[in-house]
Ligand code: SF4
C-alpha cells in the first residue's frame with residue numbers, strides 16, 4: 001500500500017505530506033540499490049523488505065489505531081527507555097528517524113553545526129514534520145546521556161512534548177537508587193498519558209514480550225557471527241533487521257526474526273554463505289546506526305569484507321541482557337529488576353566504563369573475527385574519547401582496528417571506502433600468512 005494509501009492519516013497527524021513522500025521515495029530508492037541488489041539473500045528477508053515499504057504507512061496506521069484505544073505511543077533515540085512498561089500498557093515504543101542528512105540544514109536553524117548528526121537529523125525531522133513516528137508519538141523520551149542531547153530536549157520540547165529521564169553517569173549505589181526512582185517516574189508518566197494504573201501483571205507481560213524480542217536478536221547475532229566458515233546473511237541485512245526491531249510490533253517482529261533464524265540455521269548446516277570463505281570478518285564498535293545510515297556497511301561489504309556484528313545500541317548492546325523475572329511478584333521488585341538490566345548497558349556516557357572493553361575483547365575472541373572497525377559519529381565526544389582506551393586494549397591483544405569518524409553526508413564515502421580497502425588488504429594478507437604458516 002505504501003504512504004500514498006495513508007495520505008489522510010499522515011496529514012491528520014501533522015505530517016508535511018508532500019515533503020514526506022519525497023523523503024520516502026529517496027529512502028526506498030536507497031534501499032532498493034543497497035539491499036535488494038545483493039546476491040543470495042535469505043527468503044525470510046521478504047518480510048523485512050515488505051516492512052520497509054510500509055515503514056511510514058501500514059505501521060503508522062497500526063500505531064495510530066493503538067492511540068485511538070488510549071494506548072501510549074512513545075518515540076525515543078536511546079535504548080535506556082524502559083520499553084517493557086510501554087509494551088505492558090499495550091502501547092508502542094519506537095525509534096525516531098535520525099539517520100538521514102536530509103533534515104540537518106533545517107535543524108541547524110536552531111542547533112549549532114558542531115554537534116552529533118544523529119541529534120541534528122532527528123531535530124530536523126521534527127522541524128520538517130517528515131517523520132510520521134515523531135508525529136504519532138504522545139511524547140518523545142529524552143535522557144541525560146550526552147551534553148548535546150540534554151540541551152536539545154529543551155529546544156525540541158518547544159515543538160513536541162518531551163519526557164526526560166535522568167540517567168546517571170556513574171553506577172554507584174546512590175546512582176542506581178536514583179535510576180530506579182526515574183523508572184518509577186517514567187511508569188507514572190505512562191499512567192498519566194493513558195489515564196489508567198498499570199498492574200504488575202501487565203508490566204510483567206510487557207517484559208516477557210521484550211525479553212523474547214531480545215532473545216531472538218541474540219540468536220540472529222550468534223548465527224551471523226559464531227560460525228567462522230559460514231556467514232549466512234550479509235551484515236547489511238543483519239543491521240537492517242536489527243534496525244526494524246525499533247519500529248515493528250514486538251510480537252510479530254520476534255516471530256519473523258525467529259523464522260529468519262530458522263532459515264539461517266539451515267544455511268549454516270548446509271554451509272551456504274553469502275561471502276567467499278576467505279572474506280575478512282569484521283566487528284563494528286561504537287555509536288548507533290539509525291536508519292537509513294547504511295554507509296559503513298555498504299562501504300565494507302562492497303569492498304570485500306563482511307560485518308558479522310555491531311557492538312552498538314542498534315546491535316549487541318541492545319539485546320545482550322534481559323530482565324530477570326524469576327520470583328517477581330510485586331512492583332518494587334520488578335522496578336529493581338528493570339534497573340538491574342538497564343544499568344548493564346555499557347554506553348560511553350558512563351565513567352568508568354571498563355565492562356565495555358571487557359565485553360568487546362570477549363566478543364572478539366568468541367566470534368573469531370579478523371578485525372574491528374571503531375565507528376563514531378562526528379562530534380560524539382563520549383565515544384570519540386573512549387576510543388583511546390578501547391583501541392589501546394585492542395592493541396595490547398594484537399587485534400587489528402580501523403577508527404572511522406563520520407557523519408551522514410555522502411562526501412566522505414569515497415575516502416571511507418579507500419581506508420576500508422587498505423584495512424581489508426592488510427587483514428587478507430595476515431590471513432594468508434597465517435594459513436601458510438599453518439601448512
Ligand atoms: S549510545 Fe548511549 S546515549 Fe546513545 S542510544 Fe546508546 S545508550 Fe543511548
Ligand code: SF4
Nearest residue numbers: 116118146287377380
Ligand atoms: S551518538 Fe554520541 S553525541 Fe550522538 S546522541 Fe549518541 S551519545 Fe550523544
